Amino acid sequence: MDFKADIQKNEIAFRFSGRAYHKEALYGAALVMTDRCYAYVQSSRGGLLVTLRGKRPLGAEGLESLAGEFHNEMLSQTLRWMVAKRNKKVRDAIVTQALFAARRQRA
Amino acid sequence: MSASPAAVPLPTKTSLETLGDFYVRPLGKGFLLTNDWGYYLHLGPDELRRFVEGRLSEGQPLWRELKSKGFLRKHLDLKDLASKFASHNSYLWRGPNLHIVVVTLRCNLKCVYCHSSVVGEKRREFDMTQKTARRVVDFIFESPNPDLTIEFQGGEPLLNWEVVRFIARYSRKKAQEQRRNLKLALVSNFTLLDEDKLKELSDLGVAMCTSFDGPPAVHDHNRIYLGGNGHASVAHWIERILSLGLPTGALMTTTRRSLSHPRAIVDEYSRLGLREIFLRPLHYLGFARRSWETIGYRDEEFIAFYREAVDYILELNLRGARFKESTASLLLRKILLHQDPGYVDLRSPCGATLGQVSYDYDGQIYTCDEGRMLAAEGDRMFRVGDVAKDGYNEIVDHPTTKACCVASTMESQPLCQTCVYKPYCGICPVLNQATQNSIWGRMPTNSYCYIFMHVFDYLFEKLKDPECEKVFRTWIGAEDAPTAPGCVGKI
Ligand code: SF4
Numbered sequence: 001m002d003f004k005a006d007i008q009k010n011e012i013a014f015r016f017s018g019r020a021y022h023k024e025a026l027y028g029a030a031l032v033m034t035d036r037c038y039a040y041v042q043s044s045r046g047g048l049l050v051t052l053r054g055k056r057p058l059g060a061e062g063l064e065s066l067a068g069e070f071h072n073e074m075l076s077q078t079l080r081w082m083v084a085k086r087n088k089k090v091r092d093a094i095v096t097q098a099l100f101a102a103r104r105q106r107a
Numbered sequence: 108m109s110a111s112p113a114a115v116p117l118p119t120k121t122s123l124e125t126l127g128d129f130y131v132r133p134l135g136k137g138f139l140l141t142n143d144w145g146y147y148l149h150l151g152p153d154e155l156r157r158f159v160e161g162r163l164s165e166g167q168p169l170w171r172e173l174k175s176k177g178f179l180r181k182h183l184d185l186k187d188l189a190s191k192f193a194s195h196n197s198y199l200w201r202g203p204n205l206h207i208v209v210v211t212l213r214c215n216l217k218c219v220y221c222h223s224s225v226v227g228e229k230r231r232e233f234d235m236t237q238k239t240a241r242r243v244v245d246f247i248f249e250s251p252n253p254d255l256t257i258e259f260q261g262g263e264p265l266l267n268w269e270v271v272r273f274i275a276r277y278s279r280k281k282a283q284e285q286r287r288n289l290k291l292a293l294v295s296n297f298t299l300l301d302e303d304k305l306k307e308l309s310d311l312g313v314a315m316c317t318s319f320d321g322p323p324a325v326h327d328h329n330r331i332y333l334g335g336n337g338h339a340s341v342a343h344w345i346e347r348i349l350s351l352g353l354p355t356g357a358l359m360t361t362t363r364r365s366l367s368h369p370r371a372i373v374d375e376y377s378r379l380g381l382r383e384i385f386l387r388p389l390h391y392l393g394f395a396r397r398s399w400e401t402i403g404y405r406d407e408e409f410i411a412f413y414r415e416a417v418d419y420i421l422e423l424n425l426r427g428a429r430f431k432e433s434t435a436s437l438l439l440r441k442i443l444l445h446q447d448p449g450y451v452d453l454r455s456p457c458g459a460t461l462g463q464v465s466y467d468y469d470g471q472i473y474t475c476d477e478g479r480m481l482a483a484e485g486d487r488m489f490r491v492g493d494v495a496k497d498g499y500n501e502i503v504d505h506p507t508t509k510a511c512c513v514a515s516t517m518e519s520q521p522l523c524q525t526c527v528y529k530p531y532c533g534i535c536p537v538l539n540q541a542t543q544n545s546i547w548g549r550m551p552t553n554s555y556c557y558i559f560m561h562v563f564d565y566l567f568e569k570l571k572d573p574e575c576e577k578v579f580r581t582w583i584g585a586e587d588a589p590t591a592p593g594c595v596g597k598i
Contacts, residue, residue: 028525035551072114076131079115079159080525087128087180091143097189098196 001071005063010054011037012063014070017047025077026050032073037066115155122161127180131155132527139567141527144188145195145445146176149571195530197447198454198462202251202499205451205463207258207476208243208274210235211267212468212483216296217331218318219402220360220395224483225262234267235468242494243466244278248285249499250464255282256290259313260476262468265299275311292316294358297344298332305344309353317341319357319381320365321372328364329402342379349380358385361409362402369416377423377430384420385433386413388558391542392480406554410561417565424578431582435566440583441531442566451475453533453559455518459511460491460502470494472502474511477537489537511536514546522550528563 003014016026026048030039033052040051052066084091113133118126129142137151150158150169157163158178163170174182212233214225226233235243247255257278259271275291282289291313308315320326323338330337341357348355357376359365365372376384388409389395389402417432424430440448451458459474466472471493473479478489491497491505502508514536517523523532538555539548550556569575 028521031521032551034549072133075117076115076133077525079117080130082118082123083126083128084525086123086126090180090183090185091128094144094183094185094188094192097185098193 001074003067003070005060005067007060007063010057010063011051012067012070013049013051014067015044015047015049017045021048021074022078022081023048024081025074028077028081029070029073032077033066033070116159118159119161122159125161125180126159127178127183129178130525130527130529134564135568135571139527140178141530142177143530144177144191145441145530146178146191147442147567148172148176148178149567191445195441195445195447196454198449198451198458201254203458203460203462203464204250204252204254204449205256205258205458206243206247206250207260207463207465207479208235208240209260209262209466209468209476209479210240210264210270210274211262213266214262214296215266215298215332216263216337218394219329219331219398220362220389221393224393224480228266233262233468235270235470237270237273239468239470239494240270240274241277242470244274244281246466246472246494246499247278247464248281248287254288254290256292259291259293259295261294263296263299264293265295265304268299268304272307272311275308275313279311290314294318296330296332296337296341298337298340300344305348305351309351314354314356315348316356316358317345318360319345319376320359320362321368321375325362325365325368325372329360329362345379345381355381356383356385357381358387360387360389361412362389363404364402366404366408366412369412370419373416373419373423373430377428382429383431383433383436384416386416387434388554390477390538391554392477392538393484396484396541406557406561409558410565413562414565421569421575421578424581425574429581434562435579436582438531438563438566439579442570443580444583452535453531455516455523455529455533456512457515457533457535459489459515459536460505460508461512464502466494472497474507475537477535477541481537481541486540488540510546514539514548520547520550522556526560528560531563532559 001014003012005012027041030041030050033039037052037054042049052070054062054066058066115131115138127142129140132139137149138155139147139149141147154169158173173179177183177188212226213228213230215228247257257274264271271293278289291311293308293313294316297317318330319341320329326338345355345357359372373384391399395402417435420430420432437448437450437453440446451462463475464472465476465479467479472491473482474489474491482490489507491507492502513519515534517529517532520534523529523534534548535555536546539553540546542554543549
């Protein structure tokens with residue numbers, strides 16, 4: 001995942017093209033970053049452009065580590081969305097079974 | 108750019124078929140995994156990679172653990188998982204249990220952080236009348252929950268002693284007629300307690316809980332009592348009640364003054380014979396809002412204080428003492444026993460109206476006590492009814508109850524729905540409203556979220572140490588006395 005850093009503007013920008021990313025994961029990762037920066041998500045050339053601007057001056061090193069954290073968060077969110085999507089039916093079945101059992105107990 | 112060690116691996120198309128639903132978070136040198144059934148597991152980076160990439164061979168210990176805890180999609184024990192889910196979410200099938208009755212807004216103390224926006228001692232127009240009290244009790248008994256807790260709050264409830272006594276007697280009578288389990292609890296500063304009242308409260312089975320902030324230098328600084336020695340008076344009554352073998356407990360609120368005294372505060376509790384401390388942060392409500400500049404602090408500072416205090420408590424336990432921290436005990440009950448600890452502030456959806464109801468001195472009904480506190484400051488958005496006009500169904504169907512329910516359901520919170528602590532956590536729409544001007548809040552900059560995330564981090568780190576886990580299990584063991592009702596205030 002490539003990014004461009006602009007030290008003057010105190011920001012980094014990532015471009016995500018085509019379908020090579022999960023949109024939910026991208027928004028989730030951008031949201032997680034909002035405690036330390038402002039996140040902007042815009043459509044750009046058929047993909048999305050994510051810009052993260054530090055709330056306080058970060059310098060070259062700070063921006064680099066922000067990029068690393070965003071990258072890791074993207075992976076974490078992607079994994080979460082992948083397993084959540086794949087397991088949705090079985091998850092619903094378990095919750096339904098739990099609700100059903102409790103209802104029977106009360107009746 | 109290369110990924111740091113905290114990066115999670117991604118599954119392949121085939122390995123994805125083997126993975127159950129789970130949440131993950133880097134923690135220390137490894138990762139923490141949880142699932143909606145309340146199970147958790149610590150994995151090292153390499154173990155996580157092998158699991159996610161489907162490279163674990165069947166039968167090996169880690170595979171067996173993942174299987175038994177519902178992390179392997181092809182080997183789910185649906186019955187076990189459903190029963191675990193039902194057990195730690197058992198509150199979903201009951202009506203409100205906790206009923207907070209504000210019998211007066213008057214108070215004889217001037218606490219720097221008072222969340223309740225109280226009024227002076229002479230303003231009797233802020234007392235609940237007996238007529239309203241009767242209506243409140245009748246209303247409470249409309250709740251379908253077979254177990255009811257009535258908590259007397261204020262102001263200082265003992266300033267309206269006659270109404271406390273009336274509610275206690277009348278509700279006991281109703282509980283007996285209707286065969287309901289009723290717990291009564293009084294939250295008082297104890298300065299107006301005397302032997303006669305103590306006897307009567309004890310005869311009526313009222314548990315007594317107070318606010319106690321630690322040694323005199325901290326307690327008297329936070330809880331200003333112009334009528335005498337506040338610390339000495341509370342300490343006297345705590346010791347007296349304990350000596351009679353009656354249930355009592357104390358709530359501790361952390362101010363800036365407390366931050367540098369974690370050990371002294373724990374020692375003071377222990378010296379009086381208390382066996383539990385509830386380390387609570389200050390909330391941006393009531394008088395605390397106005398004095399935030401002088402008594403408030405950053406969330407990180409609270410977490411540092413919390414860690415030091417609980418580290419010390421663990422140390423005492425390892426040396427043979429029996430003493431526990433309440434927030435940790437409540438969370439550990441969920442984490443280790445899959446049980447609902449009955450804590451209305453930490454569940455999904457939150458307890459607003461569905462788990463707790465708060466009744467103001469004038470009979471106005473609020474979703475919870477925090478909602479009532481906000482109303483005292485002029486924002487009445489959490490008012491859901493009036494005991495003189497409305498019935499139980501009206502408050503349950505009230506749009507505010509529904510809005511709180513939706514906003515505090517973890518699945519509808521953008522950050523919580525992917526968070527590793529979702530199976531055990533909860534959010535508070537009232538605090539969101541008070542601090543972020545929205546009942547939904549914004550978790551990345553939300554104080555409540557920050558504090559819980561770090562308390563969970565701390566507990567899960569400690570759970571890696573078998574000695575600490577052993578101590579934690581004694582805090583929630585069957586032989587352990589549960590927290591006195593009334594002493595489970597807002598964390
Ligand atoms: S409130 Fe914070 S810690 Fe709790 S589940 Fe939501 S994101 Fe996680």
